[in-house]
Amino acid sequence: MLDLRLQDARQTGQPDWPALNMEMRQMRRLVGQLLELARQDGAAVEHRDGPLQRANVSRVAREATAALLPLFEAQGRSIEVDIAEGLECRGNPDQLREALVNLLENALVHGAGEVRLTLRAQGGEVILDIADQGDGVPSELQEAMFQRFRKGRQGSEGTGLGLAIVRRIVENAGGRVGFVSGRANVLRIVLAREGAARPVCT
DSSP states (O other), rough: HHHHHHHHHHHSOOOHHHHHHHHHHHHHHHHHHHHHHHHHHHHHHTTTTTTOOOEEHHHHHHHHHHHHHHHHHTTTTOOEEEOOTTEEEHHHHHHHHHHHHHHHHHHHHHOOOEEEEEEETTTEEEEEEOOOOSOOOOGGGGGGGGSSOSSSSSSSSSSSSSSHHHHHHHHTOOOOOEETTTTTEEEEEEEEBTTSOOOOOO
Protein backbone atom coordinates (compact mmCIF):
# COMPACT_ATOMS: atom_id res chain seq x y z
CA MET A 1 0.00 0.00 0.00
CA LEU A 2 2.82 2.40 0.82
CA ASP A 3 4.43 1.72 -2.57
CA LEU A 4 1.16 2.54 -4.33
CA ARG A 5 0.77 5.80 -2.44
CA LEU A 6 4.34 6.81 -3.24
CA GLN A 7 3.85 5.97 -6.92
CA ASP A 8 0.66 8.02 -6.96
CA ALA A 9 2.49 10.94 -5.32
CA ARG A 10 5.24 10.83 -7.94
CA GLN A 11 2.74 10.73 -10.79
CA THR A 12 0.44 13.47 -9.53
CA GLY A 13 2.94 15.62 -7.70
CA GLN A 14 0.38 15.85 -4.86
CA PRO A 15 1.33 13.56 -1.99
CA ASP A 16 -1.46 12.50 0.33
CA TRP A 17 0.51 13.30 3.48
CA PRO A 18 -2.04 12.08 6.05
CA ALA A 19 -2.33 8.73 4.30
CA LEU A 20 1.44 8.45 3.88
CA ASN A 21 1.99 9.25 7.54
CA MET A 22 -0.51 6.58 8.52
CA GLU A 23 1.24 4.01 6.33
CA MET A 24 4.60 4.93 7.84
CA ARG A 25 3.21 4.55 11.36
CA GLN A 26 1.88 1.13 10.47
CA MET A 27 5.24 0.12 8.99
CA ARG A 28 7.14 1.30 12.06
CA ARG A 29 4.73 -0.59 14.29
CA LEU A 30 5.10 -3.76 12.22
CA VAL A 31 8.90 -3.58 12.30
CA GLY A 32 8.83 -2.95 16.05
CA GLN A 33 6.54 -5.90 16.68
CA LEU A 34 8.61 -8.21 14.47
CA LEU A 35 11.71 -7.20 16.43
CA GLU A 36 9.88 -7.86 19.70
CA LEU A 37 8.83 -11.33 18.52
CA ALA A 38 12.43 -12.08 17.58
CA ARG A 39 13.56 -10.97 21.06
CA GLN A 40 10.90 -13.12 22.72
CA ASP A 41 11.84 -16.13 20.61
CA GLY A 42 15.43 -15.69 21.77
CA ALA A 43 14.33 -15.21 25.35
CA ALA A 44 12.42 -18.50 25.22
CA VAL A 45 15.71 -20.32 24.63
CA GLU A 46 17.53 -18.34 27.35
CA HIS A 47 14.81 -18.94 29.96
CA ARG A 48 14.36 -22.63 29.31
CA ASP A 49 16.96 -23.69 31.87
CA GLY A 50 17.62 -20.40 33.68
CA PRO A 51 15.86 -18.71 36.58
CA LEU A 52 12.82 -16.57 35.86
CA GLN A 53 12.55 -12.97 37.02
CA ARG A 54 10.04 -11.67 39.54
CA ALA A 55 7.40 -9.02 38.79
CA ASN A 56 5.00 -7.12 41.02
CA VAL A 57 2.08 -7.85 38.74
CA SER A 58 -0.29 -5.63 40.75
CA ARG A 59 1.92 -2.62 39.95
CA VAL A 60 2.39 -3.73 36.35
CA ALA A 61 -1.39 -3.95 35.85
CA ARG A 62 -1.95 -0.45 37.24
CA GLU A 63 0.82 1.02 35.08
CA ALA A 64 -0.52 -0.61 31.91
CA THR A 65 -4.03 0.65 32.64
CA ALA A 66 -2.80 4.19 33.33
CA ALA A 67 -0.82 4.22 30.07
CA LEU A 68 -3.91 3.37 28.00
CA LEU A 69 -6.41 5.55 29.87
CA PRO A 70 -5.94 8.63 27.60
CA LEU A 71 -6.67 6.55 24.48
CA PHE A 72 -9.82 5.13 26.02
CA GLU A 73 -11.00 8.56 27.13
CA ALA A 74 -10.38 9.97 23.64
CA GLN A 75 -12.80 7.35 22.25
CA GLY A 76 -15.38 7.77 24.99
CA ARG A 77 -14.58 4.34 26.46
CA SER A 78 -13.86 3.48 30.08
CA ILE A 79 -11.57 1.07 31.94
CA GLU A 80 -12.52 -0.35 35.31
CA VAL A 81 -10.02 -2.23 37.46
CA ASP A 82 -10.25 -4.66 40.37
CA ILE A 83 -6.62 -5.33 41.29
CA ALA A 84 -5.54 -7.26 44.36
CA GLU A 85 -2.50 -5.56 45.87
CA GLY A 86 0.96 -6.97 46.41
CA LEU A 87 0.78 -9.91 44.02
CA GLU A 88 4.09 -11.10 42.65
CA CYS A 89 4.62 -13.56 39.85
CA ARG A 90 7.33 -14.95 37.66
CA GLY A 91 8.27 -12.88 34.63
CA ASN A 92 9.96 -9.73 33.36
CA PRO A 93 7.89 -6.73 34.54
CA ASP A 94 8.58 -4.60 31.45
CA GLN A 95 7.57 -7.39 29.11
CA LEU A 96 4.47 -8.26 31.13
CA ARG A 97 3.48 -4.58 31.03
CA GLU A 98 3.82 -4.67 27.24
CA ALA A 99 1.64 -7.79 27.11
CA LEU A 100 -1.09 -6.08 29.14
CA VAL A 101 -0.89 -2.93 27.02
CA ASN A 102 -1.35 -5.11 23.92
CA LEU A 103 -4.41 -6.78 25.44
CA LEU A 104 -5.96 -3.47 26.46
CA GLU A 105 -5.31 -2.03 23.00
CA ASN A 106 -6.93 -5.14 21.53
CA ALA A 107 -10.02 -4.57 23.68
CA LEU A 108 -10.12 -0.92 22.62
CA VAL A 109 -9.79 -1.62 18.89
CA HIS A 110 -11.79 -4.83 18.56
CA GLY A 111 -14.05 -4.81 21.61
CA ALA A 112 -16.91 -2.58 22.72
CA GLY A 113 -18.21 -0.78 25.78
CA GLU A 114 -16.49 -0.80 29.14
CA VAL A 115 -13.27 -2.76 29.56
CA ARG A 116 -12.64 -4.40 32.92
CA LEU A 117 -9.29 -5.65 34.20
CA THR A 118 -9.42 -8.04 37.14
CA LEU A 119 -6.37 -9.39 38.97
CA ARG A 120 -6.58 -11.93 41.78
CA ALA A 121 -4.68 -14.75 43.43
CA GLN A 122 -6.04 -18.28 43.37
CA GLY A 123 -3.96 -20.85 45.16
CA GLY A 124 -0.47 -20.77 43.71
CA GLU A 125 -1.54 -18.79 40.67
CA VAL A 126 -2.10 -15.18 39.68
CA ILE A 127 -5.09 -14.79 37.37
CA LEU A 128 -5.63 -11.69 35.26
CA ASP A 129 -8.77 -11.23 33.16
CA ILE A 130 -9.44 -8.52 30.59
CA ALA A 131 -13.09 -8.36 29.52
CA ASP A 132 -15.11 -6.01 27.35
CA GLN A 133 -18.78 -5.80 26.39
CA GLY A 134 -18.38 -6.79 22.75
CA ASP A 135 -19.38 -10.06 21.10
CA GLY A 136 -15.89 -11.49 21.45
CA VAL A 137 -14.30 -14.15 19.26
CA PRO A 138 -16.19 -17.33 18.27
CA SER A 139 -14.79 -20.40 20.00
CA GLU A 140 -13.66 -22.00 16.72
CA LEU A 141 -11.46 -18.97 15.94
CA GLN A 142 -10.05 -18.22 19.38
CA GLU A 143 -6.83 -20.23 19.14
CA ALA A 144 -6.14 -18.88 15.65
CA MET A 145 -6.12 -15.32 17.03
CA PHE A 146 -2.76 -16.07 18.66
CA GLN A 147 -1.16 -17.00 15.35
CA ARG A 148 1.15 -14.47 13.76
CA PHE A 149 -0.44 -12.06 11.27
CA ARG A 150 -3.92 -13.30 12.12
CA LYS A 151 -6.50 -10.52 12.47
CA GLY A 152 -10.04 -10.62 13.74
CA ARG A 153 -10.98 -8.17 11.00
CA GLN A 154 -8.69 -8.22 7.98
CA GLY A 155 -9.40 -4.58 7.15
CA SER A 156 -8.39 -3.31 10.58
CA GLU A 157 -5.29 -1.19 11.20
CA GLY A 158 -3.60 -3.80 13.38
CA THR A 159 -0.66 -5.91 12.27
CA GLY A 160 -2.02 -9.24 13.50
CA LEU A 161 0.98 -9.66 15.81
CA GLY A 162 -0.30 -8.28 19.12
CA LEU A 163 -1.73 -11.50 20.55
CA ALA A 164 1.20 -13.55 19.24
CA ILE A 165 3.54 -11.28 21.20
CA VAL A 166 1.36 -11.57 24.30
CA ARG A 167 1.44 -15.36 24.15
CA ARG A 168 5.19 -15.49 23.72
CA ILE A 169 5.80 -13.08 26.64
CA VAL A 170 3.45 -15.01 28.92
CA GLU A 171 4.88 -18.40 27.97
CA ASN A 172 8.40 -17.07 28.57
CA ALA A 173 7.22 -16.19 32.09
CA GLY A 174 6.04 -19.79 32.57
CA GLY A 175 2.36 -18.94 32.16
CA ARG A 176 -0.57 -19.42 29.80
CA VAL A 177 -2.95 -17.08 28.01
CA GLY A 178 -6.21 -17.75 26.23
CA PHE A 179 -9.91 -17.02 26.05
CA VAL A 180 -12.06 -18.09 28.99
CA SER A 181 -14.26 -21.05 28.12
CA GLY A 182 -17.81 -19.92 27.47
CA ARG A 183 -16.88 -16.22 27.65
CA ALA A 184 -15.82 -15.13 24.18
CA ASN A 185 -15.04 -11.56 25.25
CA VAL A 186 -12.67 -12.41 28.12
CA LEU A 187 -8.93 -13.03 27.77
CA ARG A 188 -7.15 -14.62 30.72
CA ILE A 189 -3.49 -14.71 31.73
CA VAL A 190 -2.47 -17.28 34.34
CA LEU A 191 0.96 -16.94 35.95
CA ALA A 192 2.69 -18.78 38.78
CA ARG A 193 3.09 -16.83 41.99
CA GLU A 194 6.67 -16.61 43.16
CA GLY A 195 7.70 -19.97 44.52
CA ALA A 196 4.64 -21.78 43.15
CA ALA A 197 4.48 -24.55 40.58
CA ARG A 198 3.89 -23.72 36.95
CA PRO A 199 0.18 -23.13 36.21
CA VAL A 200 -2.22 -24.90 33.93
CA CYS A 201 -4.55 -22.53 32.10
CA THR A 202 -8.26 -23.39 32.32
